[in-house]
Amino acid sequence: MCTECGCGLGESKQAVPQPGAGDTAHGTAVPSTDHHGDEPHDHPHQPPHHHDHADSTLHDSDQSKRQIVELNRSLLTKNERIAERNRGFFRAKGVFVINVLSSPGSGKTTLIQQTALASSGRFRAGVIVGDLATDNDAARLRAANIPAVQVNTGTVCHLDAAMIEQACAKLDLDSIDLLIIENVGNLVCPAAYDLGENLRVVLLSVTEGEDKPLKYPPLFHSANVALITKSDLAAAAGWNRENAIANLRKISHHAVIFELSAKTGEGMSAWLDFLSSRVRPIR
Amino acid sequence: MHEVGLMQEAVRMALDYAASAGASRVHRLRLRVGAMSGVVPDALRFAFDVVCRGTPAEGAVLEIDHVPAVCWCSKCQSEFECEDFINECPKCHEISSELRRGTELDLASVEVS
Numbered sequence: 001m002c003t004e005c006g007c008g009l010g011e012s013k014q015a016v017p018q019p020g021a022g023d024t025a026h027g028t029a030v031p032s033t034d035h036h037g038d039e040p041h042d043h044p045h046q047p048p049h050h051h052d053h054a055d056s057t058l059h060d061s062d063q064s065k066r067q068i069v070e071l072n073r074s075l076l077t078k079n080e081r082i083a084e085r086n087r088g089f090f091r092a093k094g095v096f097v098i099n100v101l102s103s104p105g106s107g108k109t110t111l112i113q114q115t116a117l118a119s120s121g122r123f124r125a126g127v128i129v130g131d132l133a134t135d136n137d138a139a140r141l142r143a144a145n146i147p148a149v150q151v152n153t154g155t156v157c158h159l160d161a162a163m164i165e166q167a168c169a170k171l172d173l174d175s176i177d178l179l180i181i182e183n184v185g186n187l188v189c190p191a192a193y194d195l196g197e198n199l200r201v202v203l204l205s206v207t208e209g210e211d212k213p214l215k216y217p218p219l220f221h222s223a224n225v226a227l228i229t230k231s232d233l234a235a236a237a238g239w240n241r242e243n244a245i246a247n248l249r250k251i252s253h254h255a256v257i258f259e260l261s262a263k264t265g266e267g268m269s270a271w272l273d274f275l276s277s278r279v280r281p282i283r
Numbered sequence: 284m285h286e287v288g289l290m291q292e293a294v295r296m297a298l299d300y301a302a303s304a305g306a307s308r309v310h311r312l313r314l315r316v317g318a319m320s321g322v323v324p325d326a327l328r329f330a331f332d333v334v335c336r337g338t339p340a341e342g343a344v345l346e347i348d349h350v351p352a353v354c355w356c357s358k359c360q361s362e363f364e365c366e367d368f369i370n371e372c373p374k375c376h377e378i379s380s381e382l383r384r385g386t387e388l389d390l391a392s393v394e395v396s
Contacts, residue, residue: 071393076289
C-alpha cells in the first residue's frame with residue numbers, strides 16, 4: 001500500500017527480471033515513469049513527500065516499474081577493445097611493443113634511451129612517452145636520434161589504449177621493430193590499462209626501497225619483466241638485494257628479473273639479449 | 284585517481300542501457316570491485332555523485348560488492364584467500380601463480396524505470 005496516502009496502489013515490489021533476461025531485457029523495461037502508471041486517481045501527490053528510504057525521491061509505487069538488470073560488464077571494456085585492436089595493428093606492422101611502468105624518477109627515460117641506442121645494430125626502436133605535461137622526455141629522446149612522440153595526458157594519471165592509437169599516427173611504425181611506451185610515472189593507475197603491449201616492464205630503482213612491490217601489488221603483479229634499475233647506486237642507497245628480490249618474487253611471480261644500471265651499462269647486455277630474443281620473432 | 288574516469292564509464296554504461304530499454308531514470312548501480320583492481324571504493328563513491336549530476340542517474344544509489352583476492356594452490360588443489368596480496372598458500376606456503384578472483388571491475392547490475 002502507498003504509505004503516504006493509503007490509496008492501495010504501488011503494492012508490488014521491484015520487478016526483477018527472470019534469470020537469463022539480462023541480454024534480452026531491452027524490450028521489456030517499462031519506459032513509463034508516470035506516477036502510479038496509467039491508472040488515474042483524483043488525489044494529488046505533491047510534496048511534502050518524505051520517505052524513509054534514502055535512495056530515491058520517487059514515490060514507492062514507482063518501484064513497481066523499476067527493473068534490476070544484470071549487465072556484468074567490465075568498466076574497462078572500451079579500453080580492452082581498443083587495446084586488442086592496437087595489438088592486432090602492431091602485429092600486422094611487425095612491431096613488438098613494451099609498456100614501461102614505474103614511479104616517477106626511477107629511471108624510465110634513461111633506460112629507454114640507452115636501450116634504444118645500444119640496440120641500434122640489432123633492431124630499431126621508437127618511443128611513445130606519456131607525461132601529464134611538457135615535451136621534455138620526447139625532446140631528450142629525439143635529441144639522441146630516437147623517434148619519439150610525446151602524449152600529454154593533462155590531469156589523467158595513466159595512458160590508455162586510445163591515446164596510444166592516436167599517438168601511433170604520428171610515428172612511422174614501418175621504420176621500427178620495437179615500440180617502447182613510457183607510461184606516466186605512477187605505480188597505481190596504469191596497472192588497469194592494457195595498451196595492446198606484448199610485454200609489461202616494471203622498474204624498481206634501488207633508491208626506492210625494497211618493499212615497493214609489497215606496497216603496490218596490482219602493478220607489480222601485472223609485470224612480465226621486473227627491472228631493478230640504478231644498480232650503480234645500490235651501495236650508497238643501502239640496497240638490500242636479497243630482500244628486494246624476495247619481495248618481487250612474492251608479488252611479481254610471473255616476471256623475469258634483471259638488475260642493471262642504464263648509466264654505467266652494468267647488466268644491460270642481459271636485458272638487451274632478452275629483448276632482442278623477443279623482438280626478432282615478430283619481425 | 285582514475286576512479287573518476289571509471290565512474291564516468293560506469294554511469295555512461297548505465298545510461299546507455301536505460302536509453303536502449305526505453306527507461307528514463309537510473310535508480311541504482313551495483314559494482315563489483317576486486318581487491319586487486321587497484322581501485323579505491325571510497326574514491327568511486329566520491330566520484331559517483333559528481334558524475335551523476337544533471338543526468339537521469341542523479342540521486343541514484345551506488346552499491347559496491349567487494350571481491351577478495353582468491354588464488355589457486357596447485358599443490359593443495361584448493362583455493363585460498365590472499366592476505367596482503369602475497370599469494371602464499373596458508374597450508375603449504377607455496378606461492379601461487381594463479382589469481383582466480385580479485386581483479387574485477389564490473390558494472391554488475393542497474394536498476395532503471
